[in-house]
Amino acid sequence: MKKSLSVVLSTAVALSMFSSMAFAKTSADFSDLKELDAATQAKFDAMISAGIFDGVSDTTFGLKDEMNRAQFAKVAALIMGLDVNKDLTTSSFNDVSVDDPANGYALPYIEALKEAGVTDGYAEGQYNPAGKVTKEQLATFLVRVLGKDADAKAMTGEDATVSDWAQGYVALALELKLLANGEDGTFGGQANATRDLLLTGAYEAKQQYVPAGKVSVSEAKATGVQQVTVSFNKPVDTEKAKLALTKGAASVATTVKFADDKKSAVLSLTDVKVGEGDYTVTLSGLDADAVEKTTATFTGEKEAVKSIEFASAGDTVAYSKQATVRVKPLNQYGEIASFSAGDYSVYTTDGSATLSKDSVDGTLIVKMNTMDITGVVQGASMIPVTVYHNDTRISAQKTFKLGNTSFISKIELGDAKYSNGSALSDKGDYLEVPVRELDQYGNVVTADQLEADGINDNLNAVITPYESNIAVTYDKDSEGTNRIVKMTLSDKLDKNGEYTATIYGGASSETMKFNVKAAAVVTKVEFGSFTGTLAAGDGLDGTDAQYIPVIGYDASGNKLSTTDLVNDTNIERIKISASGNVHAVDAAGNASAQLIKTGEHAGSIKLTVDKTAANGTAYISANISEMNANDYKYMNLPIGKARVADTMTVATDSKKKGIGTSDTDLVVKVKDQYGADLKKHRG
Numbered sequence: 001m002k003k004s005l006s007v008v009l010s011t012a013v014a015l016s017m018f019s020s021m022a023f024a025k026t027s028a029d030f031s032d033l034k035e036l037d038a039a040t041q042a043k044f045d046a047m048i049s050a051g052i053f054d055g056v057s058d059t060t061f062g063l064k065d066e067m068n069r070a071q072f073a074k075v076a077a078l079i080m081g082l083d084v085n086k087d088l089t090t091s092s093f094n095d096v097s098v099d100d101p102a103n104g105y106a107l108p109y110i111e112a113l114k115e116a117g118v119t120d121g122y123a124e125g126q127y128n129p130a131g132k133v134t135k136e137q138l139a140t141f142l143v144r145v146l147g148k149d150a151d152a153k154a155m156t157g158e159d160a161t162v163s164d165w166a167q168g169y170v171a172l173a174l175e176l177k178l179l180a181n182g183e184d185g186t187f188g189g190q191a192n193a194t195r196d197l198l199l200t201g202a203y204e205a206k207q208q209y210v211p212a213g214k215v216s217v218s219e220a221k222a223t224g225v226q227q228v229t230v231s232f233n234k235p236v237d238t239e240k241a242k243l244a245l246t247k248g249a250a251s252v253a254t255t256v257k258f259a260d261d262k263k264s265a266v267l268s269l270t271d272v273k274v275g276e277g278d279y280t281v282t283l284s285g286l287d288a289d290a291v292e293k294t295t296a297t298f299t300g301e302k303e304a305v306k307s308i309e310f311a312s313a314g315d316t317v318a319y320s321k322q323a324t325v326r327v328k329p330l331n332q333y334g335e336i337a338s339f340s341a342g343d344y345s346v347y348t349t350d351g352s353a354t355l356s357k358d359s360v361d362g363t364l365i366v367k368m369n370t371m372d373i374t375g376v377v378q379g380a381s382m383i384p385v386t387v388y389h390n391d392t393r394i395s396a397q398k399t400f401k402l403g404n405t406s407f408i409s410k411i412e413l414g415d416a417k418y419s420n421g422s423a424l425s426d427k428g429d430y431l432e433v434p435v436r437e438l439d440q441y442g443n444v445v446t447a448d449q450l451e452a453d454g455i456n457d458n459l460n461a462v463i464t465p466y467e468s469n470i471a472v473t474y475d476k477d478s479e480g481t482n483r484i485v486k487m488t489l490s491d492k493l494d495k496n497g498e499y500t501a502t503i504y505g506g507a508s509s510e511t512m513k514f515n516v517k518a519a520a521v522v523t524k525v526e527f528g529s530f531t532g533t534l535a536a537g538d539g540l541d542g543t544d545a546q547y548i549p550v551i552g553y554d555a556s557g558n559k560l561s562t563t564d565l566v567n568d569t570n571i572e573r574i575k576i577s578a579s580g581n582v583h584a585v586d587a588a589g590n591a592s593a594q595l596i597k598t599g600e601h602a603g604s605i606k607l608t609v610d611k612t613a614a615n616g617t618a619y620i621s622a623n624i625s626e627m628n629a630n631d632y633k634y635m636n637l638p639i640g641k642a643r644v645a646d647t648m649t650v651a652t653d654s655k656k657k658g659i660g661t662s663d664t665d666l667v668v669k670v671k672d673q674y675g676a677d678l679k680k681h682r683g
Contacts, residue, residue: 025054030061043203053199064194069122070103070110070129077109084112093127103129136166136189138197139173142205147212148172162189178204207261210234216293220281224333225303226269228254230281230296235262242285243267247277247300273338274300305329305337305389308396311363313442317385317400319378321371322449327364327387327396336362339389347386349373355387358444359477360414360436365444376402406439406449408457408506414482416514423515424470427569430488431514434477435459437505447476447483460504461485467516468627469493487514492569494521494629495555520564522552522573523629525622528604530635533674534582534618536642539608542589543679544643547604548635550574550595550622555629562603566595573629576605577621581613582639584620614641643672 027033027044036044044061047053056062077084088108089098098104110127113119122128133141143152157167170187173179179201181187193201211234223229228245238258245252245267254267267281283294311326318324329344331337341355346366353368366385370376373383381402388395414434418424424431437445437457450457461472469491475484485503495518502511528549539545552560552570564570576593578584585606586592587599596604605620621634652667670678 025049027061029059030055031059032063033061040200043200047199047203053195061195063196066132066192066194067198068103068129069127069131069133070106072133073106073113073127073129074109077112082109082112082116084108091127093121093125095126096129100129132192133198134190135179135187135193135197136162136170138193138201139179139187139189140166140169142178142201143169143172143176145205146176146208147210148176159187159189161186173201176204176208214290214292215283215286216291217281217283217296218293220279220296221298222274222279222300222333223266224335225273225331225338227333228267228269228274228279228281228298229264230267230283231264232262232283236283237286238262240285240287241265241283244282244284245269246280246282247275252279273303276300276302301332303331303338305339305392305394306332308387308389308394310385310396310398312400315398315400316403316441317368317370317383318403318406318439318441318443318445319370319376320406320449321369321452322446323368323370323406324444324446324449325366325368325385325398325400326358326444327366329364329387329389329394338362343390345388345390349376349383353385356479356481358436359479359482360412360434365446365479365481367446367448370402378402378404403441405453406441406443406445406455408437408445408455408508409440410438410442410508411503411505411510412436412438413503413510413512416512423517424487424489425492425517425519427489427491430486433485433487433501433503433512435483435485435503435505436481437483444481446481448480450483457483457505459483459485461487462502462504463487464500464502465497467493467497467499470499470516489516492519492521494518494523494573494626518555520560520567520570521554522560522565522570522624523555523626524553524557524631525574525624525633526551526553527620527622527633527635530637532676533640534607534609534637535640535672535674536609536614537611538643539585539589539606540611544676545585545589546607546609547596547601548607548620549604552603565603566597571595571597573624573626575623575625577623578605578607578618580616580618580639581610582618582620583608583610609639611642613639615639640674643674643676643678645670645678646673647671 025048027036027041027048033041033044056065086108088111091097091107091111092114093110096107096110098107106129110129122131143149152168152172155168155171157171159167159170162170166189170189174181179197215236216233217230218233219231221229230243243256243265245254252272253270255270256265256267258265277300278297279300280295280297283291308327308329311328329337341357341364344355344364346353346355348366348368350368350370350373353366356365356367358365364387366387370383379402382399383402384397384399386395386397414436416431416433418431420426420429439445445455449455459474463470463472469489471488471490473486473488475486476482477484487501493516497516498513499516500511500513502509528551530548532546534546552565554560571594574595576584576595584592585608586594587596587606589608596602596606616639618637618639619634620637621632624631649669649671650666651669672678
């Protein structure tokens with residue numbers, strides 16, 4: 001059992017993707033990783049970029065090579081956050097020596113693991129730093145990292161390739177999808193684990209791993225000019241957790257987005273940039289007894305331009321009255337610097353060249369007239385361009401060959417901007433999509449260049465599925481750089497939906513999706529409760545008109561308010577009909593096919609009844625007939641005889657005493673034969 005227990009050292013390497021080490025290489029640098037699927041490549045990239053794994057050579061990763069226990073010990077100690085005394089030179093294990101040229105570096109990590117009770121070695125007095133790790137030992141380690149040792153011991157297995165002691169661990173590792181069986185359906189538990197299994201298995205375990213102990217804010221740092229990243233030592237309850245940012249004593253407004261693994265969050269500053277000064281991030285909202293450290297501080301610095309580079313794909317510039325070259329000024333976070341175009345200067349053969357900001361990504365656009373430069377020859381002349389930051393004098397210079405006139409060879413779409421929220425909802429709502437157009441040299445063809453050179457970009461957007469209430473128009477941004485495709489909702493729609501816009505420009509096209517949210521549009525109706533009686537002559541003299549309430553629902557089944565039911569859109573969608581000597585009328589008594597819009601009877605059908613309709617039947621219907629909604633409701637009501645006085649009751653007694661011809665307060669109510677107040681006979 002000693003051998004199986006010591007496996008705790010083995011694959012902690014895979015959890016070390018979050019080490020502070022960083023390397024520039026990725027899976028693309030190794031020939032034996034190029035055939036991995038995208039998901040597996042992402043795991044390898046995480047491990048390689050974290051500095052935990054490197055290749056066995058500059059071009060070979062060593063996918064099926066094995067790793068030893070010394071390597072695992074170092075990573076395990078780092079991942080567990082153990083206190084490692086790097087000054088140690090002697091080991092409690094007789095086979096671990098600081099003088100070992102291959103594994104001596106691991107001595108302090110091995111001792112830290114022993115001190116923490118993670119391992120007691122491979123055999124009495126031995127650690128076996130050069131020893132390999134079997135697949136069943138790997139499975140055991142991964143399960144124990146997740147704190148599921150007891151669960152594994154309660155399980156059984158029948159894989160003949162797995163040792164008896166490891167059956168439960170392997171079964172649970174398979175169930176948790178930490179590892180997988182081989183193509184022959186067996187696990188092969190006693191075979192040595194290779195680097196690919198160590199990496200992918202531990203990667204999967206890391207996604208499920210929850211460290212013991214209380215939650216602490218482990219780090220906060222500026223990761224963008226308007227972005228702060230906060231890290232936790234373990235996942236937090238994102239339903240409860242709240243994060244606040246302060247600079248000194250002043251609150252800084254942010255929006256918060258937690259990572260999927262709940263171990264970090266990004267705070268986006270909404271109003272200001274990160275500047276010079278001391279910042280504090282404070283965690284709140286969690287149970288006090290579950291939290292140890294609630295704050296982290298960092299020192300912010302003012303945004304600065306650190307480098308400038310040309311972003312144009314090629315080395316040729318168009319022959320044009322508005323030829324362009326794209327430039328990327330980068331700040332200390334590797335972002336496009338947020339300074340305005342006026343903070344930079346440009347020098348080129350065209351002395352009138354200007355700079356503007358690209359509304360798609362904030363890069364700088366150099367605009368110059370290469371047609372009118374004296375003596376230039378297409379295909380032969382060279383155009384030098386220098387751009388520098390006025391304050392720091394950081395600069396970039398590149399010489400371009402003068403090419404031919406531009407034509408649109410490619411388009412790129414920027415982020416859609418909604419006028420209201422994140423969907424089109426109400427009449428008049430719109431979204432704008434910036435369209436960057438590129439010429440055959442990879443340079444931006446600005447909207448101003450299209451006009452100056454007479455270029456037809458044939459910009460066109462097709463919306464699917466087709467919706468007649470989405471209107472498309474075309475414009476340019478305020479800088480005259482990018483084209484703008486604007487999609488406007490000309491009327492409310494009756495159901496939620498996702499639409500695709502295919503935008504064509506020149507010989508290229510791109511697609512984007514956008515959302516439409518139903519905005520209290522009626523798609524279904526029903527009649528409300530009517531407890532009255534229709535009688536011949538009702539409503540003809542302005543009294544005793546009858547009202548049938550109507551209830552409306554949207555596409556999601558939500559009941560509409562009366563205000564929404566009678567808005568301009570819905571009042572037109574619901575068509576009212578009445579027959580059988582009964583008439584639907586408006587508030588003034590004129591024939592109408594609509595609901596009453598205002599007053600105490602808003603949202604109801606107002607009916608009048610012919611005098612000759614006694615003993616007949618009234619037929620009333622409400623109908624919606626639209627492209628995405630069809631509904632029809634009807635009701636039949638009997639018509640009684642004309643109303644006549646039937647009973648009288650005293651509503652208010654008269655005064656006890658009166659003098660001479662003084663008025664009395666006696667009020668008498670007259671009811672008709674249906675028990676309703678007879679409004680046309682007030683006494």
